[in-house]
Each structure stands twice: as structure tokens, then as C-alpha cells.
């Protein structure tokens with residue numbers, strides 16, 4: 001598999017996030033209020049709660065379950081700092097968003 005079409009920029013405005021399925025992989029697409037586009041794992045690394053149910057503020061996403069906070073642009077935990085998010089390669093051509101999920105596995109940090 002390579003880059004697959006996910007959506008258009010009109011489908012996901014700045015400050016929004018949404019889940020999409022690429023192949024058989026569920027991803028979370030985030031469009032920050034600064035215009036950065038990020039494709040990351042859909043599930044929280046902690047206890048696999050959907051990250052899309054959390055709160056997005058700038059590039060910071062807070063999981064609703066236990067309030068772990070992530071910098072989605074860097075794919076790193078902010079509080080706590082040890083968890084990481086898998087980031088998928090992403091590109092935009094003619095306002096269409098493409099993501100490549102091949103070879104990237106979700107990350108987990110159960111404590």
C-alpha cells in the first residue's frame with residue numbers, strides 16, 4: 001500500500017479532527033488552528049479510548065478518559081511525557097489529503 005486518498009481540505013477545517021479509515025487502519029486526522037495537518041493513531045496509547053473524543057487546543061490533544069495530553073504535531077506526550085503517538089506520512093495535493101499507513105503501528109504506553 002502507498003498513499004491513499006483520505007479527504008479534501010474542505011472536509012476538515014482548521015481546528016477540527018476526525019477519524020478516517022485507510023485500508024484497514026483507523027486513523028485520526030487533525031487539522032490544527034495553525035493549518036498543520038497530522039495523521040496519527042486513532043486510539044489513545046493508554047487504554048485505547050478514541051482520541052477523537054478528546055479535546056483539541058492548538059496542537060495539543062487531551063484524551064477524555066484520563067486527561068493524558070499529547071502534542072499531535074510531534075507525536076509526543078506532554079503530560080505524562082513518556083507516551084508517543086504513531087504518526088503516518090501525509091501529503092496534500094490539489095487540496096486532497098493522502099495518508100500512507102504502511103509499516104506504521106500504533107504505539108502503546110499502559111502506565
Ligand code: FES
Pocket residue numbers: 044045046047048049063064065066067068
Ligand atoms: S485512555 Fe487516554 S488517557 Fe487513559
